[in-house]
Amino acid sequence: MLRRVLLHNSKSMSLRLITAFAxxxxxxxxxxxxxxxxxxxxAPPRPALQATLRLPPKREEPPAEPLLKDTIATKDTPEVAKTPPPAPAPPTKNALVKREVQEAQRKMSQYVYYPPEAVTRGIEGEVRLILKLSADGSVEDVVIAASSGHPILDNAAIKxxxxxxxxxxxxxxxxxxxVSFRLE
Incomplete structure (x- = not known):
């Protein structure tokens, strides 16, 4: 009988311990x-991204051929004195504007930054700005000509x-x- 009581007490004790443990x-x-x-x-931290403006590669244009070629001269006949090539024409207005835009892009690349929020959200785009300049070259006003579709990129370009x-x-x-914003 004592044995049954002890056996019953040990089973109930182990059941309580298992329940408490669980x-x-x-x-x-x-x-x-x-x-x-x-x-x-x-996730492990990502390395910091850096935004830069890249200028388009400069194209080297081949020298222009003369409009009139001396097709009569042969090995037997003496060459006719050639006239010197004409002096290069002064840069056109389009070339001047293109050079000024390139200069502005070089200077802009020092100040433009890729907003961290746009980086984390993977936002890319291109903003076209109209810069209004004073006589001494100071930036008087900046207007968005074509938006990137993302106000965060537009504001970074304006700043x-x-x-x-x-x-x-x-x-x-x-x-x-x-102004281009591209993630690499």
Whole structure:
């Protein structure tokens, strides 16, 4: 009889210990599991991205051939004195404007930044700005000619344009300046 009582008490005791142990595991697991899952799901930090403006490559144009060729001269006949090539024409207005835009893009590249929020969201685009300049080359006003479709990129381009302050050697009063934001 004593044996039955002891056996019954030890079974109920072990049942209570197993139940207490199981409840302890559930309680501690419930408290620690979210923290463990959060640590496992965190990705390693990404390296910082840098935005830069790149100028298009310069094209070398081959020298122009003369309009009239001496087709009569042969090896037997003496060559006719050739006239010297004409002096290069002064740069056209389009070439001048193109050079000024390139200068403005070089200066803009020092001030433009890629907004961190746009980087994290993977936003890319191109903004076209109209820069209104004073007689001394100072930036008086900046207007968006063509939006990138993302206000965060548009605002970053406008801030960079105002930060340039002054463009030296620019004769135009207005320039259309493209600003590209590309993730690499």
């Amino acid at each position: 409840l302890s595991l559930v309680l501690h697991g419930g408290l620690l599991l979210p923290d463990i899952l959060k640590r496992l799901s965190v 960079a344009a105002y930060a340039m302050g002054k463009l030296t050697g620019v004769t135009s009063r207005e320039l259309i300046l493209p």
